[in-house]
Amino acid sequence: MVIVSNTRWLWFATLLFLIISSNFLVYRLDALPPLSTEVALGTLFDFVVIIPILTYFFIIRKRHLLRKIWHVVVAGFTGAWFIMPNDFLYPGKSVGIVLFVYTTIILMIKIMSVSKSFRRNVTDIPTFQQRLEYALSTQFTIKRVIDVITSELAMIYYCFFSWRKKPLANLGSVQVFTFHKKTSAIALYIMLIHALILESVGFHFVLLSWSPTLATIVLVLNLYTLLFFIAELQAIRLCPFIMMDQHLHLQVGLMRQLTVPFDKVSNIKYYQGPEKLSKSIQKESFDGVVADLMKEKPTFEINFEMPVEAKMMYGMKRKVRKAYVRPDNPKQFYDALTEKIHKSDEYMKREND
Incomplete structure (x- = not known):
């Protein structure tokens, strides 16, 4: 379990606030001259690179948890997408496509791992719901999401796919x-x-x-x-x-x-x-x-x-x-x-x- 001190949280929250607020204001202050495409690329760099790096050094700080940075990258790109006006979104389209493809690949890998774990535990865990919950928990960490997905998939399974069982x-x-x-x-x-x-x-x-x-x-x-x-x-x-x-x-x-x-x-x-x-x-x-x-x-x-x-x-x-x-x-x-x-x-x- 990773324990983060209050001081590190304070520094992280301060830097995060400065990055988000400065990028938000730069597009909305009338006193600034017309902005170029490079400004949008800078915003993407802040949200997709700088914020994940800060998150790693201030919050995660564990090598085996480095894979969690990917969630921060996706969240950062989503935040940048909402902050930038429509006129500046096109520099991020290629980045968005790459992120979407990569997310799809990661999701498919997780789904295959869940399926493999589900089939492997047929004898140890006899009921469908328990096997599914265990298999999902090996790949996903948000417990409430796992519970909801398990309940819905169990309902679909018993309703449509269990009649020959x-x-x-x-x-x-x-x-x-x-x-x-x-x-x-x-x-x-x-x-x-x-x-x-x-x-x-x-x-x-x-x-x-x-x-x-x-x-x-x-x-x-x-x-x-x-x-x-x-x-x-x-x-x-x-x-x-x-x-x-x-x-x-x-x-x-x-x-x-x-x-x-x-x-x-x-x-x-x-x-x-x-x-x-x-x-x-x-x-x-x-x-x-x-x-x-x-x-x-x-x-x-x-x-x-x-x-x-x-x-x-x-x-x-x-x-x-x-x-x-x-x-x-x-x-x-x-x-x-x-x-x-x-x-x-x-x-x-x-x-x-």
Whole structure:
């Protein structure tokens, strides 16, 4: 991790302000004589060369992070493009073309690396969303962008490209447990899809006579919701609960997922609480019970040694202390998880001894 002192930040911000303000004013002060093409080239040099050099020496200062300068070069060129008036933009067109081509090449290389990493981790990371998130994180560093891209690509995948896929099955030490077969979850989403199609068609023609723009916006939103319902249905069908060697992975459709090591699982017990969870309990728990026509009571309550992070769609996260689940085969799930917890406890004791 690179730590930048306040003094270096102050010097960098001062120099950056002087470069940007001087270039901005030189094009807008009427007192100056007519400017030549060389002035525009000087502005490009300041933004594409000088500012990245200052960024490297004042902020980055690490050889292995030199590749990050490219992001500063692109940002500098974009800034120069906005500062220079239209009459002075043509000297930068050739530079812009070079930057665009180079950016495209770098992006294609990253995409190929992501694809390679995604295919390589099929056995280690069984679910599509987790593999995609891991593959993207090896090439891109902005976590929020990765979360959004993962959510959107997962929705596209489950909606259009997962129909020939079979649900995950037991493989070696990996155990899977379905949670939707004894519910009406699939029927619920099919009903919602049919209702949305009928509502979209009828409502669109009503709005069309009143406001074509609003009708188009509502139609696009309904189509997005339709794709989400289809993807959610497929994700529920194809992604059961998974027990791996060291982790328990709970995923309910596209919306909720939780991965917790077995050494952080305190216990599993049959749920004896009220039919409906209170709001205070909901805030600190992971709801692993699938949506249904009439949502059923959880079968098990899984408690954790400490708060663990549950992930929602688009990267939203929440710390939870327990999870509530309702697997289709409760006894098998209970026995398997209990065995995993005991093995983890024994391993920790041996490590401590």
